Amino acid sequence: MEAIVLVIGANGQLGSVLTASLQHKFGKDNVIASDLKYRENFKGIFEIIDATDRDRIQEVVVKYKITQIYHLAAILSAKGEETPLKTWDLNMRTLFNVLEVSRINNINKVFFPSSIAVFGEGAPLDQTSNTAYLNPATVYGISKAAGENWAQYYFLKYGLDVRSIRYPGVIGYQSMPGGGTTDYAVDIYHKAVLEEEFSCFLKENTTLPMIFMEDAIRATLELMDAPKENITIRTSYNIAGISFSPAEMVTEIRKLYPDFKVKYEPDFRQEIASRWPKSIDDSVAEEDWGWQAEFDLEAITSTMIQKLKEKYKTGSKNPEAFIL
Ligand code: AKB
Numbered sequence: 524m525e526a527i528v529l530v531i532g533a534n535g536q537l538g539s540v541l542t543a544s545l546q547h548k549f550g551k552d553n554v555i556a557s558d559l560k561y562r563e564n565f566k567g568i569f570e571i572i573d574a575t576d577r578d579r580i581q582e583v584v585v586k587y588k589i590t591q592i593y594h595l596a597a598i599l600s601a602k603g604e605e606t607p608l609k610t611w612d613l614n615m616r617t618l619f620n621v622l623e624v625s626r627i628n629n630i631n632k633v634f635f636p637s638s639i640a641v642f643g644e645g646a647p648l649d650q651t652s653n654t655a656y657l658n659p660a661t662v663y664g665i666s667k668a669a670g671e672n673w674a675q676y677y678f679l680k681y682g683l684d685v686r687s688i689r690y691p692g693v694i695g696y697q698s699m700p701g702g703g704t705t706d707y708a709v710d711i712y713h714k715a716v717l718e719e720e721f722s723c724f725l726k727e728n729t730t731l732p733m734i735f736m737e738d739a740i741r742a743t744l745e746l747m748d749a750p751k752e753n754i755t756i757r758t759s760y761n762i763a764g765i766s767f768s769p770a771e772m773v774t775e776i777r778k779l780y781p782d783f784k785v786k787y788e789p790d791f792r793q794e795i796a797s798r799w800p801k802s803i804d805d806s807v808a809e810e811d812w813g814w815q816a817e818f819d820l821e822a823i824t825s826t827m828i829q830k831l832k833e834k835y836k837t838g839s840k841n842p843e844a845f846i847l
Pocket of ligand 1: 600601640663690691692703
């Protein structure tokens, strides 16, 4: 059967790139992008959806006879700490709306992103396994840990085929992140290419798991394509890309920009990062659906710099203008 896909949160860092990949895979007419606001110059079908409004999701699902939903709308780790109750409410309400609409309309497959933010004190910091203790210290992490369990609940109770990945920090040139603790790892490349000084909100030796956008998108598509019987994890799959610290990024960037200047001004995000794993064991994803990352720090750095140089050549100095 042909897939007709709804992407909720299609303007975000991951959503914008995933939408383009889904259009490529399923055809422009079979992908419905949605977000709170229209995206300028977007090519394809776009609907305004506030995912806290269940009736609106239902309306769009019926209108287009949707068969798959990718639910990417959420408030992330750093931003979430400014308004914990609002973050909990938004992250959970939108998930429940998607799960309920999917159950009622017999949606074939649902994608729900989780995060390394589900881990915290009590889990090993190195090679954190899929089954490691979940003890999140941010409201975002709490909402993702709860969301994973609700995803599994809908699978066990209603047979809803919900699939999920615990993303590391995602690095891409196509779009800008917003409100995360790993955002520095995108900003740093923009500053390097603009030949500006970079102020890093994490300490130089803070190692975190990261993944290049191309790998993150491929992981998502591979998970969603995997045969149902291969999916042994119904909470969320660990996936690893490559782990590194700000200092290691700077060393790599200086190979191309020897005069690149960085100062370290750690803020509240340092505390969030300190509780997260340094590296991830993704052997279950590898066993179940063949997951393997391709981009290391050197490949990420050379691609980011080359692509951002091309983009900035077009004249815009506004990183927010970078969506695709
Ligand atoms: C964040 O930093 O909050 C996100 C994430 C790791 O989920 N990028």
